[in-house]
Amino acid sequence: MAKKLIIKSFPNIKKAGQRNFNLKPLTRKANLNISDELSTWAKGKSFCLFTSGCQANVRDSEIIVAYLTRLGLNQITDPYKADLVLFNTCAIRENAEKKIYGEIGQLKQSAKDNPNKIIGICGCMAQEEKPMRFIKEHFPYVNLVFGTHNIDSIYSLLDSCIKDEARIFDVTSNQGEVVENLPSSRFDKTKAFVNIMYGCDNFCTYCIVPYTRGRMRSRSIDEILKEVNDLISLGYKEVTLIGQNVNAYGYDLKDPNSSFDKLLEAVAQTNIPRIRFTTSHPAYFKEEVFQVMAKYSNIMPSLHLPLQSGSDTILKRMNRHYDKKQYLDLVDLLRKYIPDVYLTTDIIVGFPNESDCDFEDTLDVVRKVNYDNAYTFIFSPRDGTPAYYMEDKITPKEKSIRFDKLKQLIDQQATISASKQVNQIVEVLFDTVSKKDKTMISGYSRHNRLVHVKGDESLIGQIRKVKIIESRTYSLIGELLDD
Ligand code: SAH
Ligand code: SF4
Numbered sequence: 001m002a003k004k005l006i007i008k009s010f011p012n013i014k015k016a017g018q019r020n021f022n023l024k025p026l027t028r029k030a031n032l033n034i035s036d037e038l039s040t041w042a043k044g045k046s047f048c049l050f051t052s053g054c055q056a057n058v059r060d061s062e063i064i065v066a067y068l069t070r071l072g073l074n075q076i077t078d079p080y081k082a083d084l085v086l087f088n089t090c091a092i093r094e095n096a097e098k099k100i101y102g103e104i105g106q107l108k109q110s111a112k113d114n115p116n117k118i119i120g121i122c123g124c125m126a127q128e129e130k131p132m133r134f135i136k137e138h139f140p141y142v143n144l145v146f147g148t149h150n151i152d153s154i155y156s157l158l159d160s161c162i163k164d165e166a167r168i169f170d171v172t173s174n175q176g177e178v179v180e181n182l183p184s185s186r187f188d189k190t191k192a193f194v195n196i197m198y199g200c201d202n203f204c205t206y207c208i209v210p211y212t213r214g215r216m217r218s219r220s221i222d223e224i225l226k227e228v229n230d231l232i233s234l235g236y237k238e239v240t241l242i243g244q245n246v247n248a249y250g251y252d253l254k255d256p257n258s259s260f261d262k263l264l265e266a267v268a269q270t271n272i273p274r275i276r277f278t279t280s281h282p283a284y285f286k287e288e289v290f291q292v293m294a295k296y297s298n299i300m301p302s303l304h305l306p307l308q309s310g311s312d313t314i315l316k317r318m319n320r321h322y323d324k325k326q327y328l329d330l331v332d333l334l335r336k337y338i339p340d341v342y343l344t345t346d347i348i349v350g351f352p353n354e355s356d357c358d359f360e361d362t363l364d365v366v367r368k369v370n371y372d373n374a375y376t377f378i379f380s381p382r383d384g385t386p387a388y389y390m391e392d393k394i395t396p397k398e399k400s401i402r403f404d405k406l407k408q409l410i411d412q413q414a415t416i417s418a419s420k421q422v423n424q425i426v427e428v429l430f431d432t433v434s435k436k437d438k439t440m441i442s443g444y445s446r447h448n449r450l451v452h453v454k455g456d457e458s459l460i461g462q463i464r465k466v467k468i469i470e471s472r473t474y475s476l477i478g479e480l481l482d483d
């Protein structure tokens with residue numbers, strides 16, 4: 001018999017797009033209650049979690065793992081053996097979604113063999129209407145769906161799943177809240193992500209994030225500092241302050257003391273050895289942020305500053321709120337304060353009706369700025385966003401030619417930038433054993449360059465001086481120096 005379907009709420013992209021800027025973020029404590037039935041069910045059972053997407057999803061996965069392990073479930077990596085398989089998904093481009101369909105498809109037989117298996121989807125894709133309707137119809141064995149706003153309902157959702165033996169689709173398309181006291185099971189012992197804000201109010205016309213993550217909500221400075229201080233006492237060496245638009249931090253709190261530069265300074269004063277932050281939006285930068293970056297040596301000299309396009313026409317149609325000149329002026333100002341800054345960016349190629357001239361403007365900015373690295377994407381139309389409905393006469397072939405041209409220029413710049421590191425002495429925070437060669441240990445320099453050295457696991461968690469002996473496009477090889 002087909003399982004009963006309980007739809008508590010279905011994603012609604014229009015509702016998610018509504019804005020109410022007058023609302024201050026609602027803050028509440030996380031729900032941690034476990035029912036007796038759930039606790040009995042969990043005995044001897046296991047789960048497997050797959051994560052795709054950005055830092056926001058990685059951080060959410062750390063919270064999901066903590067919820068599931070405190071229930072008594074054992075984390076394993078084999079989805080065929082696990083009693084609960086969860087996909088924490090990303091919706092930023094179409095290929096991210098297609099990949100998930102393929103992965104869920106592979107679990108069909110395993111779900112047949114074990115009718116009590118729970119297969120769940122969460123994350124940004126779960127907030128989208130069409131993919132969820134598709135999943136409801138084409139993957140009947142997916143029996144749990146929850147969105148980015150209700151991670152802390154995971155126990156009650158699992159409860160319903162096991163008690164009612166039903167398919168639960170619970171996705172709320174709301175403004176979102178700030179939930180504190182969330183349990184956390186950090187994936188790394190050296191570096192940690194700290195959410196400073198959730199959601200995004202920018203509504204760049206190509207982007208799905210404001211619809212999947214809700215309105216911008218900032219956490220209080222006190223909660224953020226408490227989390228950073230707890231990490232310091234656990235021995236963490238680096239925090240990355242994360243949010244979709246970190247330099248807009250505090251706009252919603254309506255408190256003049258809650259701005260990004262003030263938060264950054266307060267975090268620097270905790271004396272944690274390394275601080276990074278991402279992602280910054282060029283339209284929101286205040287000079288004060290660069291002043292704070294220059295003042296504190298524990299704020300790393302690197303910045304990810306998405307350009308998206310170098311054309312004023314396209315930037316306007318993207319709703320980015322800056323033009324080519326303002327972007328270039330901002331980079332000049334940044335380099336005045338931090339001359340050796342490691343600068344990276346995101347660029348979208350083939351936005352609807354991007355002309356040759358528009359693309360030339362993008363290349364022109366890339367040549368002028370001379371990035372250390374850049375992430376380049378071909379525009380992917382996202383259902384429900386304004387750009388999805390824009391006329392587009394540019395053929396996929398033209399887009400792909402432009403993409404290759406841009407990628408070539410970026411690779412060239414990155415190779416030259418990396419080659420200048422040879423013979424330099426840099427400080428590296430080691431964090432992993434290299435996957436390809438177990439005798440190599442990897443970490444990042446202050447400028448966020450990936451460095452590999454010969455060594456053993458005892459290096460992990462240490463900040464050590466390294467002499468660079470060889471450069472590749474996106475990594476460096478070094479020799480460990482005695483301290
Ligand atoms: N909040 C960040 C990150 C957003 S997602 C920011 O504003 O920069 C990361 C990158 O994905 C974006 O910077 C953009 O370059 C790219 N991206 C977002 N939507 C896209 C789409 N529909 N098609 C192609 N690339 C996209
Ligand atoms: Fe998307 Fe723009 Fe917000 Fe970044 S700033 S998350 S690109 S809407």
Ligand code: F3S
Pocket residue numbers: 052053054055056057089090091092124208209212213
């Ligand atoms: Fe993807 Fe959601 Fe992040 S769409 S990029 S996981 S905010």
